[in-house]
Amino acid sequence: xxxxxxxxxxxxxxxxxxxxxxxxxxxxxxxxxxxxxxxxxxxxxxxxxxxxxxxxxxxxxxxxxxxxxxxxxxxxxxxxxxxxxxxxxxxxxxxxxxxxxxxxxxxxxxxxxxxxxxxxxxxxxxxxxxxxxxxxxxxxxxxxxxxxxxxxxxxxxxxxxxxxxxxxxxxxxxxxxxxxxxxxxxxxxxxxxxxxxxxxxxxxxxxxxxxxxxxxxxxxxxxxxxxxxxxxxxxxxxxxxxxxxxxxxxxxxxxxxxxxxxxxxxxxxxxxxxxxxxxxxxxxxxxxxxxxxxxxxxxxxxxxxx
Amino acid sequence: xxxxxxxxxxxxxxxxxxxxxxxxxxxxxxxxxxxxxxxxxxxxxxxxxxxxxxxxxxxxxxxxxxxxxxxxxxxxxxxxxxxxxxxxxxxxxxxxxxxxxxxxxxxxxxxxxxxxxxxxxxxxxxxxxxxxxxxxxxxxxxxxxxxxxxxxxxxxxxxxxxxxxxxxxxxxxxxxxxxxxxxxxxxxxxxxxxxxxxxxxxxxxxxxxxxxxxxxxxxxxxxxxxxxxxxxxxxxxxxxxxxxxxxxxxxxxxxxxxxxxxxxxxxxxxxxxxxxxxxxxxxxxxxxxxxxxxxxxxxxxxxxxxxxxxxxxxxxxxxxxxxxxxxxxxxxxxxxxxxxxxxxxxxxxxxxxxxxxxxxxxxxxxxxxxxxxxxxx
Ligand SMILES: Nc1ncnc2c1ncn2[C@@H]1O[C@H](COP(=O)(O)OP(=O)(O)OP(=O)(O)O)[C@@H](O)[C@H]1O
Ligand SMILES: [Mg+2]
Numbered sequence: 001x002x003x004x005x006x007x008x009x010x011x012x013x014x015x016x017x018x019x020x021x022x023x024x025x026x027x028x029x030x031x032x033x034x035x036x037x038x039x040x041x042x043x044x045x046x047x048x049x050x051x052x053x054x055x056x057x058x059x060x061x062x063x064x065x066x067x068x069x070x071x072x073x074x075x076x077x078x079x080x081x082x083x084x085x086x087x088x089x090x091x092x093x094x095x096x097x098x099x100x101x102x103x104x105x106x107x108x109x110x111x112x113x114x115x116x117x118x119x120x121x122x123x124x125x126x127x128x129x130x131x132x133x134x135x136x137x138x139x140x141x142x143x144x145x146x147x148x149x150x151x152x153x154x155x156x157x158x159x160x161x162x163x164x165x166x167x168x169x170x171x172x173x174x175x176x177x178x179x180x181x182x183x184x185x186x187x188x189x190x191x192x193x194x195x196x197x198x199x200x201x202x203x204x205x206x207x208x209x210x211x212x213x214x215x216x217x218x219x220x221x222x223x224x225x226x227x228x229x230x231x232x233x234x235x236x237x238x239x240x241x242x243x244x245x246x247x248x249x250x251x252x253x254x255x256x257x258x259x260x261x262x263x264x265x266x267x268x269x270x271x272x273x274x275x276x277x278x279x280x281x282x283x284x285x286x287x288x289x290x291x292x293x294x295x296x297x298x299x300x301x302x303x304x305x306x
Numbered sequence: 307x308x309x310x311x312x313x314x315x316x317x318x319x320x321x322x323x324x325x326x327x328x329x330x331x332x333x334x335x336x337x338x339x340x341x342x343x344x345x346x347x348x349x350x351x352x353x354x355x356x357x358x359x360x361x362x363x364x365x366x367x368x369x370x371x372x373x374x375x376x377x378x379x380x381x382x383x384x385x386x387x388x389x390x391x392x393x394x395x396x397x398x399x400x401x402x403x404x405x406x407x408x409x410x411x412x413x414x415x416x417x418x419x420x421x422x423x424x425x426x427x428x429x430x431x432x433x434x435x436x437x438x439x440x441x442x443x444x445x446x447x448x449x450x451x452x453x454x455x456x457x458x459x460x461x462x463x464x465x466x467x468x469x470x471x472x473x474x475x476x477x478x479x480x481x482x483x484x485x486x487x488x489x490x491x492x493x494x495x496x497x498x499x500x501x502x503x504x505x506x507x508x509x510x511x512x513x514x515x516x517x518x519x520x521x522x523x524x525x526x527x528x529x530x531x532x533x534x535x536x537x538x539x540x541x542x543x544x545x546x547x548x549x550x551x552x553x554x555x556x557x558x559x560x561x562x563x564x565x566x567x568x569x570x571x572x573x574x575x576x577x578x579x580x581x582x583x584x585x586x587x588x589x590x591x592x593x594x595x596x597x598x599x600x601x602x603x604x605x606x607x608x609x610x611x612x613x614x615x616x617x618x619x620x621x622x623x624x625x626x627x628x629x630x631x632x633x634x635x636x637x638x639x640x641x642x643x644x645x646x647x648x649x650x651x652x653x654x655x656x657x658x659x660x661x662x663x664x665x666x667x668x669x670x671x672x673x674x675x676x677x678x679x680x681x682x683x
Contacts, residue, residue, distance in 0.1 A: 051525055053682050072680070077527045087522035091329045092322065103318030104526050 004029045004154050004185035007061030007068060010049050012042075019045050021208035022059070027187060027201075029153075032180050034199035035189040038298050042208045043189040044084055047156045050187075051081045064153055077105075080152035084159050084189075086139045088146060090132025094123055097131050098146055105150035113149060121145050136163040144172065148179070155179075157188040161195065173198050193291045202290075204297060211297055216290055223293040226265040228272055230258040232281030245271040250295055261292045310529045319528060319536025327540055337506065341498045341548045345555050348494050359443055361408040362389040362397045369417040371458055375428070378454030379410070384443040407433045408443065420455065431477045448474045491560050492647045493616045495552050496639045499575070500582055501607065503545050507586025508599040510537040516596055521682060530678040534671070537590075538583040545579035566646035570653055574646060577663045578639040584670035585635070591677035610634040615641075635666045 005027040012020040020042045027033050037043050048054040050063055052072030060067075066074045088097045098117055102110040118124045121141060134142060144160050155176075161169045173195070176186055188199070196202050197216050204212040204219065212219045232238065239251050239258055247267030252259045262268035276283035327334060361379075365372055379385045389406060391397050397409040411429040419426040428451065432444055452472040514520040523533070549572070586603070593599035611617060613631035620631060631637045638659045645651035645659075653660075 048682065052680075053521065053524055055681055055683060073527060073529075076525060079525075081522075081525040083518070083521050083525070085518050085521075087518045087520075089322065089326065089519055090517070091326050096322070096325055100318055100322045101526070103321070104315050104528055106312070106314050 002029060002065055003027060003062070004031070005050060005061075005063055005187065007050060007063070008059055010046065010059035010061070011057045012045055012049060012054060013057055019208050020049065020056075023205065023208070023210050024061075025203060025210070025213075027185055029185050030180050030183050031201065032176060032186045032188065032199045034196040034202040035187055035205070036191070036196055036202055036294065037189075037205035040207075041205050043205060044158055046205065047081070047158055047187065047189065051079050051156055052076055053081075078153045080147035080150065080155045082143050082147045082155070082157045082160050084162075086143060088131055088139075088143060091130060093128050093130055094118070094134070094142060095127040097142070098149065101146045101149055107150060117145050117149050137165055137168060140164050141168060141172075153184065155184060155186045155188070157186065159189055159191070161190065161192065169195075193289070193294075196290055204294070206297055220288055220290060220293055223263075223288070223296060225261050225263055225288045225292060225296060226268055227286040227288040227292060228260045228268065229254075229284050229286035230260055230272070230275065230281065231256065231284075232278070238275065238281075242272070242275065247271050249299070250292065252292075252295070259286060259289075259292065261288065261296065263296075311531055315528055316532045316535055319532060320539055323536055323540045327544075333506070337502060337544050338547065338551060340502055341552050342555060344498050344501070345494060345552055346559070348497075358386045359384060359407040360389070360405060361385045361387050361410060362391055362400050362406040363387045364391055364394055364397045364409060364411040366392055366414045367412075367417060371417045371420055371455065372412050374458040375412070375451055375454050376410075378450050379447070382443075382446050382450050384446060385410075401431070401433055420459065425473055426455075427473045427475060429475045429477065444476055447476070448472075491556055492643045493640050495549070495556065495575075496578065496614075496636050496643060497611060497616055498552060499545060499548060499579060500610065500636050502548060503541060503579055503582035504586040504589070504606065505600070505603050506544070507538055507541050507583045508589040508593065508603045509596045510541075510587055511590040512593050512596045512599045515594070524680065524682065530675055530680060534587060534674055534678070538580075538587050541583045541586070542579060545583065546576070549575050549579070566648075566650040567652070570651075570656070571643065571646050574639070574642045574656065574660055574663070577660060577667065578635060578642075581635045581663055581666040581670060584667055584674060588670045588674040588677065591674050591679070610636045613637070635663055638662045638666075 003026050005025055007026075008024045010020055010023045011018065023042070023046055025033075025046075035043050035047070045054065049056050050068070052068070052075050056068070060069065062068060063075050064078050068075070089100070092100065095114055095118065098114040099110050102113045107113045115124075118127050123138075123142070131139065131142060140160060140163060144157070147157075148155065161172055164172065176188070177198075180186055188195070190196060199216075201213065201215055202219060203210060212222060214222065230238065230242070235253060235256070235258055239253065242248055242258070242260055243251050247262045247264050248260055248271060249263060250259070250261040252261075260268070260272065272283050275281060363376060376387055380387060385408060387410075389397070389400055391400070394409075394411065397406070397411070400406045401409055409429075409431040411431070413427060413429075416426050416428065430444065430447055451474055455472050511520070514523060528536070553571075585606075589602045589606075590599055593602055609630065613623065613627055614620070614634050614637040615631065616636065620628065620637070623631065642656045642659045642663070645656050
């Protein structure tokens, strides 16, 4: 089967700062891939490279079977790109914005498409409201609707659910899965762990370098982390104590428990033995979460922000 | 062909631009208000026919011919003789200091010559640094003076014709060319159009950039040509409205004659406006912010006003300034419009200058399309 995205060794620098550093990515048709990484790690830049908004300094590849370098116009026509920052016209109404998109993509009749999209969004009654006066979450939903409208084969979504309420997020993910079942490919950047877990696969980028790719289970397994759950009285004091123990790499409170994470299982187990032997304190093996893995990645990464 | 140009996509861009224009009330008001205001301000400031100008009378005798002439001149409302001096040097000093705009010299032998029926002479010197000040006053002068003299002598105009009449010698001081106001108002049309058209379109792309909508626009399948046309055609339409407003007002308020053909005039104006909106668009492909676009516009605006022949007679400028002047569309437009409006020139007469204007369209369009960044780099 043809890959929807098949790019290799993309490099992009701004000045002397390499923002995307030999990033490769393959995404199958119909797949939903989550794109994760800390702020400023190069997610937006990578996505822009793939939809032809930026030209790569190095690297090659295909998007939807079109060459990244020579056929950007063809790519644009079949990709739906949702920008991180709201970039529709704030001085146009909701309906006018949608009509603009519909006409640009030669969707006929434009009015019918607009009406249908408004109905799906539940915005029919507010069609004549200026887009600039929408709330943040509604702006996101409008932008998403606008970039799905022309039935693209590939969706590139840059933090589409930032600021969107839980119900709308649930609806959004249901919709994405429905579209993917029909063969739409989706690359979606997000900072939410629960959204990462809804993806078929995830890719983790840090300071321009792709650190991990695979299913959530694979990424967690490959990280090779061990997690202990500590329960007992005086958690706050105990946390400060545990932080200093050998082999401990992360200590994070989760409700009435502490998650203690380290990459050396033996060392960590030995270090926590004394704590576990105290009265009314229990230490047990826990599941390593995706978040634990990401925090670990972020701690390891060398900061190139400065 | 659909790859690079489609009417459907252009239509979408045009419609969007018109809606935005309509919503932006202040800008919309500016587009019509600014030309009107400028026309009225500049037009009256420059074109007004000033009255009661201070004048000096140089005379050594106080005979009745002289008195008759002075009162006749004052009756025209143009002159106010508030200095009567005995020597040319005194009058000269008054004019240099700006105390008087005219010096009327009546020679000592004036009345003697008139009585003898010989050709008599008076000398009028006008401060023509601001030519529009002098022109109205000078143009009435000859007739008024000789009528007064005729009346005073008690002879009929026919007899006056036959006998030695009055010879009025006019010296325009400081500015011998003496631009007339008719020269300026047609030029104002060019200046006003240049100001508003270039300014409006120069922010066309930078506004999208600053508002962040450029990212979305570029991600959608609009070609550079479509984006360019989508941006400039609405302003072209605005330009058409402005032209109508300015021409109507110029006709109503200032009675500027339209000697030439209206269709040729409009044809030239439209070519000029097209060049202007493309120039503005070119600026917007260079500037990064709206502020920069404005600054670039003014950077262009001032020299083009000074060196186009609008402010100063083109032929009076040094050669290097003329060469720079030739690079402004306004220069060529002024030649065309003055020729058409004032001299009634026909198409072959202005074909060359109009052709140069059309050349600007090609050059600007080419630069703009080359400079257009399809990416965000
Ligand atoms: N046009 C540009 N010029 C210079 N530097 C840039 C430009 N665009 C991005 N950068 C830099 O590239 C780096 C990566 O930015 P990018 O927007 O891709 O990060 P991101 O992963 O999307 O972050 P976030 O999660 O905050 O959205 C940042 O350090 C940013 O400052
Ligand atoms: Mg980003």
